[in-house]
Amino acid sequence: MSLSGPNPVPLGSAFPAAEDPQGYGKLSDVSGRTTHIPPVAPSRRLFGYESELSTVVDALSGQKHLGALIIGAAGVGKTALVNTALSRLDPDLSVTRLRGSENARARNLGIFEILLSREGIDTDLPPGRALSVIGDLFERRAAGGRSLVVVDNADLVDDHSLAVLAQLTDARRITLVIAAESARPPVDLIAGLWLAGNVVRIDLDGIDEADAVAMITSIGLMETETRSVSELTALAHGNPRLLERLLFGRSRTSGVETAIARVDQSSREVIETVSLIEAVPYDVLVGLTSPQTIDALAEDGLLSISKGRGGEVSMHEPVTAENVRAAVPPSRSLELLTRFDSVVDRSALHGRALFGCAAWSISLGRVPPPEQVREAAGWGNAQGRYLEAAEIVRTSGYRGSEIDLELARCEWGAGRLRQAREIMDPLVSEACLNPDASKHEYLSRLASMELRLVDPRRPEDLRLDWVRDTLSLPIDIGRLDATRARFELKGGRIAAACALAESVYLNHACSVRHRLRACAFLGVAEVMAGHIELGLSYIAQARLMFGLPGPESFEREDAVPQFFVANFIAGNWAEARTAMDELTSSRRLTRLTNALIDLRTGNAAKAHRIFSELNLGADPCDIVDIAGMARSALSFSAVLTHQRSEVVPIAVDEGSDASRHSWWASFEARLFDLQALAQTSPGPAGPQLYELGAWADEHGAHTLACLAWLEAGRLGHEQAIGCLAASAGRVDGALGRLLRAVSHAFSTGDLQALITAAREALLFGAVVLCAQLSGEARQRAVAEGDAAATKEARILLGRSRRELDFGSDGKLFHENLTELEEAIITGVVDGRTSAGIGVELHLSARTVEWHLGRLYRRVHVANRQELREVVTEWLRN
Numbered sequence: 116m117s118l119s120g121p122n123p124v125p126l127g128s129a130f131p132a133a134e135d136p137q138g139y140g141k142l143s144d145v146s147g148r149t150t151h152i153p154p155v156a157p158s159r160r161l162f163g164y165e166s167e168l169s170t171v172v173d174a175l176s177g178q179k180h181l182g183a184l185i186i187g188a189a190g191v192g193k194t195a196l197v198n199t200a201l202s203r204l205d206p207d208l209s210v211t212r213l214r215g216s217e218n219a220r221a222r223n224l225g226i227f228e229i230l231l232s233r234e235g236i237d238t239d240l241p242p243g244r245a246l247s248v249i250g251d252l253f254e255r256r257a258a259g260g261r262s263l264v265v266v267d268n269a270d271l272v273d274d275h276s277l278a279v280l281a282q283l284t285d286a287r288r289i290t291l292v293i294a295a296e297s298a299r300p301p302v303d304l305i306a307g308l309w310l311a312g313n314v315v316r317i318d319l320d321g322i323d324e325a326d327a328v329a330m331i332t333s334i335g336l337m338e339t340e341t342r343s344v345s346e347l348t349a350l351a352h353g354n355p356r357l358l359e360r361l362l363f364g365r366s367r368t369s370g371v372e373t374a375i376a377r378v379d380q381s382s383r384e385v386i387e388t389v390s391l392i393e394a395v396p397y398d399v400l401v402g403l404t405s406p407q408t409i410d411a412l413a414e415d416g417l418l419s420i421s422k423g424r425g426g427e428v429s430m431h432e433p434v435t436a437e438n439v440r441a442a443v444p445p446s447r448s449l450e451l452l453t454r455f456d457s458v459v460d461r462s463a464l465h466g467r468a469l470f471g472c473a474a475w476s477i478s479l480g481r482v483p484p485p486e487q488v489r490e491a492a493g494w495g496n497a498q499g500r501y502l503e504a505a506e507i508v509r510t511s512g513y514r515g516s517e518i519d520l521e522l523a524r525c526e527w528g529a530g531r532l533r534q535a536r537e538i539m540d541p542l543v544s545e546a547c548l549n550p551d552a553s554k555h556e557y558l559s560r561l562a563s564m565e566l567r568l569v570d571p572r573r574p575e576d577l578r579l580d581w582v583r584d585t586l587s588l589p590i591d592i593g594r595l596d597a598t599r600a601r602f603e604l605k606g607g608r609i610a611a612a613c614a615l616a617e618s619v620y621l622n623h624a625c626s627v628r629h630r631l632r633a634c635a636f637l638g639v640a641e642v643m644a645g646h647i648e649l650g651l652s653y654i655a656q657a658r659l660m661f662g663l664p665g666p667e668s669f670e671r672e673d674a675v676p677q678f679f680v681a682n683f684i685a686g687n688w689a690e691a692r693t694a695m696d697e698l699t700s701s702r703r704l705t706r707l708t709n710a711l712i713d714l715r716t717g718n719a720a721k722a723h724r725i726f727s728e729l730n731l732g733a734d735p736c737d738i739v740d741i742a743g744m745a746r747s748a749l750s751f752s753a754v755l756t757h758q759r760s761e762v763v764p765i766a767v768d769e770g771s772d773a774s775r776h777s778w779w780a781s782f783e784a785r786l787f788d789l790q791a792l793a794q795t796s797p798g799p800a801g802p803q804l805y806e807l808g809a810w811a812d813e814h815g816a817h818t819l820a821c822l823a824w825l826e827a828g829r830l831g832h833e834q835a836i837g838c839l840a841a842s843a844g845r846v847d848g849a850l851g852r853l854l855r856a857v858s859h860a861f862s863t864g865d866l867q868a869l870i871t872a873a874r875e876a877l878l879f880g881a882v883v884l885c886a887q888l889s890g891e892a893r894q895r896a897v898a899e900g901d902a903a904a905t906k907e908a909r910i911l912l913g914r915s916r917r918e919l920d921f922g923s924d925g926k927l928f929h930e931n932l933t934e935l936e937e938a939i940i941t942g943v944v945d946g947r948t949s950a951g952i953g954v955e956l957h958l959s960a961r962t963v964e965w966h967l968g969r970l971y972r973r974v975h976v977a978n979r980q981e982l983r984e985v986v987t988e989w990l991r992n
Contacts, residue, residue, distance in 0.1 A: 187319030393471030593625030607778030
């Protein structure tokens with residue numbers, strides 16, 4: 116965060132300013148949304164809290180504190196203090212504003228209800244799961260930056276919500292600002308952070324008479340006609356909001372409240388209707404009101420009109436729509452729906468408008484026709500709004516094969532696999548009994564859903580494998596074959612997956628959606644098979660296809676994880692780190708995948724820290740089968756960093772979770788387990804690593820086989836070395852070059868081959884392998900008296916050890932240096948002698964040389980020149 120420049124934005128009023136177009140009042144600060152901080156109106160000032168303001172700004176800007184706890188009576192200026200502090204911070208700071216209420220306090224996680232519902236998540240979450248889900252949500256909204264959460268009326272927040280906020284703050288995952296009337300329970304959970312020194316506490320007790328005079332003067336009033344300033348101040352008890360009420364006769368409202376309050380009855384009906392439906396096509400809305408009314412509301416910042424053909428009208432601020440919707444009583448809502456139905460042809464509604472209208476109608480007991488319910492649920496599924504779509508289907512009361520299939524899709528997307536199977540079983544049985552009674556599109560979708568719910572290790576359990584032979588249209592064939600390719604890939608049948616995916620991808624008569632998925636699966640299959648450059652080209656093509664019209668939530672959930680898997684196997688670390696950013700459904704997955712990359716590239720301590728912070732239990736909402744793999748990675752990172760592992764085996768219900776099995780994830784988990792075993796028991800680990808490679812090779816995954824044989828070869832397993840030498844040529848790309856170099860070094864034991872392999876390992880990012888190879892090369896070079904080879908091996912060893920040593924605790928190079936060491940290094944970089952550095956630091960030249968010797972050993976260099984090169988590289992990075 117950064118403070119404003121020399122000309123800061125003027126401070127805000129002691130209450131929400133009516134001039135602020137976005138406002139911070141009742142309708143806009145129960146937001147649950149991330150927004151840019153709006154500027155405070157320049158005509159208003161904050162009176163009496165300058166020192167408190169500085170305290171809050173310092174707490175939010177610095178690194179010492181994690182937030183602020185603001186205590187004061189209602190109307191004393193807590194919200195104004197927060198607003199003004201926010202105006203002094205970086206305008207790009209990610210801020211989520213929440214507000215307690217009597218309704219929110221009565222419900223579990225009530226304050227997060229809007230946030231969670233937008234993600235399709237129910238508030239009935241256990242404590243551990245709630246902490247993980249809400250923490251991921253805030254991190255995703257912050258997009259890699261620092262997340263600031265502001266809570267007003269904290270006295271009216273349930274204890275579970277405040278406990279989650281307190282734990283996230285204590286873990287430094289968010290910065291927290293809490294405004295409350297007292298520190299009584301449940302606010303005492305936050306007060307505990309203050310007692311621990313993690314947040315600052317500010318108690319507001321009102322403004323004095325001098326501040327009241329300044330406030331009255333600033334708004335053009337000296338003495339009122341009937342009361343003196345002293346009398347007004349006494350009557351208000353120092354409360355800025357009450358003082359203004361005494362001056363003006365009523366309290367101020369926010370800009371949005373004011374704008375809504377002053378509209379006429381016709382405009383109010385438009386606002387309420389749009390809020391209740393969520394979005395209304397412009398052509399439909401003009402049947403309810405005039406274009407001039409719509410334009411006027413848009414100019415006032417209340418409505419937003421999307422551009423292009425078929426533009427939709429929605430509320431400009433989503434949180435305003437939520438609050439308007441909540442404020443409309445059922446009788447009024449029914450009146451609006453009746454009026455809407457009287458002038459609007461519902462057949463003209465599609466997509467978001469139909470989805471919102473169906474949910475609104477069903478909530479009032481007016482159930483739309485079955486085809487509209489199915490279409491609405493299909494749109495919700497396509498957008499990833501699975502729980503809302505399921506609610507529409509269930510509350511409609513409709514049943515039937517096609518609508519039940521849509522419901523099964525809802526349940527699968529929401530991670531409720533048992534419910535999805537219960538719906539699917541009778542549908543599959545009916546299709547098998549009457550194979551000619553259903554349309555081909557329905558059969559294709561039904562068979563595709565069955566493939567998602569069956570254990571990929573047991574293809575014999577499929578009951579609809581006959582459907583493929585009945586299909587004739589490319590769109591139906593493409594849907595089923597792409598899903599079958601996913602099924603085969605997850606089951607480890609690489610060749611079959613490759614053939615199916617290629618047939619769909621090359622058939623341009625298939626839908627773009629299905630070709631995109633097939634392209635992603637084909638990319639992973641080719642990378643596993645050793646054709647890394649070809650596989651990555653398919654991955655790049657699939658990524659580009661997201662720019663075409665058509666891809667929906669299923670395509671994203673199927674394809675994006677493949678982007679990570681392909682790049683991770685290939686060692687394309689930069690691309691692998693950003694691959695999962697496109698998958699917004701789980702920030703936890705992004706952190707897990709980045710920790711896996713850290714572990715593979717030698718930063719074991721950082722990986723261990725991330726794994727330890729995250730819940731590594733199997734999550735039904737995980738799109739990638741990664742929990743078991745992450746637990747094995749945690750064990751391996753604990754061994755590498757000499758830390759005690761707290762991993763406890765977690766039982767997996769094979770009956771419910773078997774369909775999430777991934778052959779690749781199982782391979783990686785086993786590889787991590789054996790790598791951990793190799794650190795303490797290399798004898799037993801070698802043969803098992805060899806067998807793991809042979810198992811992968813039998814499945815056609817030659818790349819993975821070579822990775823396992825490489826680990827076995829490092830332990831001296833002769834058979835694995837022979838297999839690596841025979842198979843490394845089948846793998847191309849950067850990984851192929853590394854494998855060939857390492858296999859040559861292992862097979863020949865040649866000194867130059869060891870150095871070449873170490874160089875390739877460093878270029879690839881395998882710093883642990885580089886350290887091993889270069890260390891062995893240096894020993895051999897010294898024994899043979901080869902000075903040139905000794906120097907080259909020592910340089911490679913130094914570089915790899917620097918990356919390992921200075922990344923071992925998650926810190927950068929310069930963070931490990933003392934102030935004296937930094938001064939000595941600066942002198943060396945500037946070219947000064949030890950005597951010259953000693954004069955500047957008041958040390959003897961001999962003492963400077965002693966410190967330099969310690970630095971040489973720590974940084975793994977031999978002289979000043981090499982130290983200068985290391986520091987230059989450090990500064991460049």
